[in-house]
Amino acid sequence: MGKPTGFLEYKREIGLNRSPKERIKDYNEFHNSLSLEKQSIQGARCMDCGVPFCQSGTVFSGMVSGCPLHNLIPEWNDLIYRGKWDLAYNRLNKTNPFPEFTGRVCPAPCEAGCTVGLNGPSVSIKENERAIIDTAFKNNKVVANPPLKRTGKKIAIIGSGPAGLAAADTLNKCGHKVTVYERNDRPGGLLMYGIPNMKLDKEIILRRIRLMAEEGIKFVTNADIGKDYKASELIEEYDAIILATGASKPRDLSIEGKEKAKGIYFAVDFLKSNTKSLLDSNHEDNNYISAKDKNVIVIGGGDTGTDCVGTCLRHGCKSLVQLEIMPKPLGYRSENNPWPEWPKVLKIDYGQEEFIDIYGKDPREYLTTVTGINTDNEGNIKSVDTAKVEWKKNNDGRMVSLNVTGSEKTYEADLILIAMGFVGSQSYIKEGFGIEFNSKNNINANSLNFKTNVPKVFATGDARIGQSLVVTAINEGINCGLSVNKFLRK
Template sequence: MGKPTGFLEFNREIGENRDPKERLKDYDEFHNRLPLENQCIQGARCMDCGVPFCQSGVLFSGMVSGCPLHNLIPEWNDLIYRGKWDLAYERLRKTNPFPEFTGRVCPAPCEAGCTLGLNAPSVTIKENERAIIDTAFENGKVIANPPQKRTGKKVAIIGSGPAGLAAADTLNKCGHKVTVYERNDRIGGLLMYGIPNMKLDKNIILRRVSLMAEEGVKFITNANVGENYNAREIIDEYDAVILATGASQPRDLKAEGRENAKGIYFAVDFLKANTKSLLDSNLKDENYISAKDKNVIVIGGGDTGTDCVATSLRHGCKSLVQFEIMEKPSSERKEDNPWPEWPKTLKIDYGQEEFKAVYGKDPREYLTTVTDIYKDSGGNIESVDTVNVKWEKDEHGKFLLTYVENSKKNWKADLLLIAMGFIGSESYIKDAFRVEFDERGNIKAEFGDFKTNIPKVFVVGDARRGQSLVVTAINEGINAAIRIDKFLRK
């Protein structure tokens, strides 16, 4: 695969990020592609490794390694090395309906499983994927291809995130008539409003949605099933219903003074309002939660926390700090985290890179948690107290959180953003569809079956499994569609 000696001859090269101080002036995508001739060379680094873990998508120590979609990575790496971009696209689209999404926002578990990564920098699989699909669009190879025959069966999909879109795309190709209901004013779910424009340009989503509409998928926006649309009527109208509503119930902060405090928002609300205002008016309507001239605190060190950092910097915040309750990862793999496990190493993402360019340091404070929130007479947040924490194992080997004595510290705060993840589906879904929830707060169904306790109602993606990756949600959407297609053809 690729050039037999390519991994010995060529170094890993990825496209450059735009200059941090320049990109802070806009919301355009911050990452640039390599020239195609350079990307071809990166395809040459793919080894004939015998066991391509990159496309395995298996769990090691509870963490995914390799592509959950089982992309035919060595094959299209070989093709781009040979300059056969059209054939590379044909191989890529066999497994991934939306490579323009994953090529931008996926954390690349494929690269974590790359055999070359055992003792050298892994192949640039993610960037190779993005180059293939972007080149295919540029060359006019991605066109609408509606099914030639229809089955007469109708499917409703509630939610238009990556799982819902993948299920819609697959079922439509099977010939079923698919209608997607989305509660927001634009299609895309978390792709549209959960990920900032500088990571995923919304025109990329709209382009794909337009293609799906040409192929026969019907989209209905501002349709919050369970509130302004009757769930029972939809179940009665369609031959199958898929719940792809996501795990959109955010985890809240437990701290003294949290109740009724003004100036505290969940990250998803902060990011959604900013993107909507950006798309509606380029922020001129000022209908968003502004961080301008404010002391901002972000709680949570994951991707969403990073997005809050980057967005707050673009608003022109006065100061910013990001709290992470876990310890700072090491820069290299530890002995208990061997290849091909997901590498638990320090990640400097685009938001931290931008903060460092402005302030000269990383915004993250590790092993830190907020204990108290202080408000003024009007209920507006003024400051917070934090303490340092440590993780210690009990006699059963379970990690327990304890506070470090005499570590209390006070921080000014005008805006506090909670990016602590999600705890499951929103409760009104349960009431509207009468579906059972599991002990984790997700809609109950088994992978591979996807059936809920309600006849002909299925569930996919984060709504079933909890918060996960975009690529995992796409995988679930495809697998559920295959299962539902069999159900409809009985």
Template sequence: MGKSTGFLEYNREVPQDRAPLERIKDFKEFHLELPEDTQRIQGARCMDCGVPYCHSGIMLAGGASGCPLHNLIPEWNDLIYHGLWQEAINRLLKTNNFPEFTGRVCPAPCEGACTAGLNQPQITIKNNECAIIDRAFKEGWITANPPKKRTDKKVAIVGSGPAGLACADELNKAGHSVTVYERADRIGGLLMYGIPNMKLDKNEVIQRRVDLMKAEGISFVTNTEVGKDYPVAALEADYDAIVLCGGATKPRDLPVEGRNLAGVDFAINFLSANTKSLLDSNLKDGNYTSAKDKHVVIIGGGDTGTDCVATSIRHGCKDVIQLEIMPKPPVARTASNPWPEWPKTYKLDYGQEEAAAIYGADPRQYCTTTKKIVGDAAGHVKEIQTVEIEWVPDETGRMTMKEITGTEKTHPADLVLLAMGFLGPDDQLIDQLGLDRDPRSNVKADDHSYQTNVAKVFTAGDMRRGQSLVVWAIHEGREAARACHEYLKTV
């Protein structure tokens, strides 16, 4: 490292976001940029630690520790400190196909495992990564680079989320002819319709990358659901290999009285329709569920719930609360959550920050579960009944919920959004292909071959491992491409 004492001399500094009361007026990205000199200093804080856990990419205590892509983080931190931006993007692209995605929406398990984070603020790894790729696009360093030689092999990839795109990119680089099938009208999967535009701009970021991949020779087919619009038998006959990257798209439901009332919906439906209407007509076509002037209740405290908070606020909701069944996390790591595990600490994310700016407080209500959803005479939701819970060990030591008597509450609700995660992939294509599943209903394939029980059919991403991070999906897509390429060399 060129500045081995940088972590002692410089403080962590991230760019300011647009002010909450300003950014809620639109759906534009809200992150700003640091000046180049300041960004270079942040690269200097990387401390040349003997064992850089930041790119370990291992699972500890059920969460990712370090980058699953094994990004060579200390190397490009050092390169930007020295102002060698073009060398930095070359190094970054060796391990990450889409840093412009991860630099915006990845929760940064790399930073959770940063050695500096043992006793001071960790290095701004995620922001450094985003700065490298954004500069590379601005400088014109990112250009189409189609393979110089093609093989005679054809590969179909089903699903255009981060796993499918990464797999397509790698197989195309190997010279194979790749076609990506997407049932939606735009490429990107959950990147396109599951993440709001203010976190990840669809035209300036996602479509820019898709256009680049098209220029490199990848074919994209939209509005086509394999197994419905395109028969499985034709797919198997037309391609030498098939990689399934359909994601874990089956949302977890809430089995309580009143679930089927009008005004109760899955968060993914709410977010997807909003983004599609935004892109189609700037929300003028009305083809989305508006939260304007409504009491909004979001059930689920994760990132999807946060996105629903932020979207509802931009619609002009009357108020919004977010129900979280788990306890409020501590401000700092506890003894049971040591470094380099992912830090399970309290964070005020962008949606909660915006709610706090408007309503004066974090909208999350912790240790709260839903008892009943109540409707009006017309069959539309009007209120939701909750109770507070505590987590206590049962006779085996497993933590279980216990309701706290006297904590029952009734909240007005015109719109209830279920943001409780996903259970697994859709069944139709899996059943038609006759694929084996694991105990969690995901498509069964091991961590090395990525091959299913059906000849020439591979799988990757959330469809194989279950709901996970964008960075894991890219890792899976890359690894499945490697396995598929090895298979194609033998047939």
């Protein structure tokens, strides 16, 4: 390493976010980067550790620690410390085709595995990665690089999320002709419509799509395979098909009165309508689900729930409560959650940070479940009934939630957003292709070669493994692409 004692000499520093009161007035990215000089110093904090867990991508206690893409992080940390930004980009580009995405939305399992993090703040790996790719784009180092020769083989990829894009990039580099089908009006899948613009500016995605198109990849939008397009025709036309459709079936709220109530939406539909209207007309078409002047209940405490909080604040909601059925995490690592496991500690994400800055308190209510929905005579939501829960083992030894008697509470509500995660792929994919699903409602595909039960049809990403991280989906797409290339070469 260029500075073996850097982690002792320099403190961790990251770019500052714009102030909450300022940033909730728009949908622009809110995170500011450090200067290159300061970012170089952060590269010096990477220590000369014997085993760099940051690049391991190892699963501990059911959660990944280290980069699933196995980015060679110490190498490019050293290069940016030396001021060799072009070489750092070349090194990063060998393992990660889309660092401009992961440098913005990845929760950074690499930092969870950082050896410096054993006894102090970890190296700012995520920000180093973002600085490398942003600098490369600024200096016009990221250019289209189409293959010199084509094989004549044709592949259809269904879905243009991170897994689909990674598979397309990999197979195109191998010289195959790739067509990516996307059911929405813009490519990008989850990246485009599942993540708000203030976290990932959509021009960042479209910039990459344009580069991929220059390299020879064809994108077909408004193409819902299994509905608008017959799967059988694609199977006949292409040499291989990859299903990268994601795990887009949302987990529903099972409660009496929900089906007839007006004003309940899945978070994914709420976020999609907001982003689409923003891109189409800067919200002037009013063709989105608005939280303006409404009492909002967000059910779910994950990243999607946070995105709902941030979006509702930008709409100008009247009030907001975020319900979380799990207990409140500790503010520090517990003894049974040691390094290098993913730290299961309390996280104040951007949405909660904004709410706290405005209202002086966290919007989350932990150990809380919805027990009833109250409506007026026309079916419009008026309030929700809730109760506290406690977690206990049942007779089978599984942890289950039990309502606490006497803990009932009612909240005013005009809008309910369900952000409880996803439960697998849409059923029409199964029906259209004749694909087998497993017990978790994911496409049943071999974990080594990604093959399904249908000849020359493969599956990758969340469609195969269920809801996951963007970086995990990219890794899935790359490996699936390599497997399909091997299949075609035979």
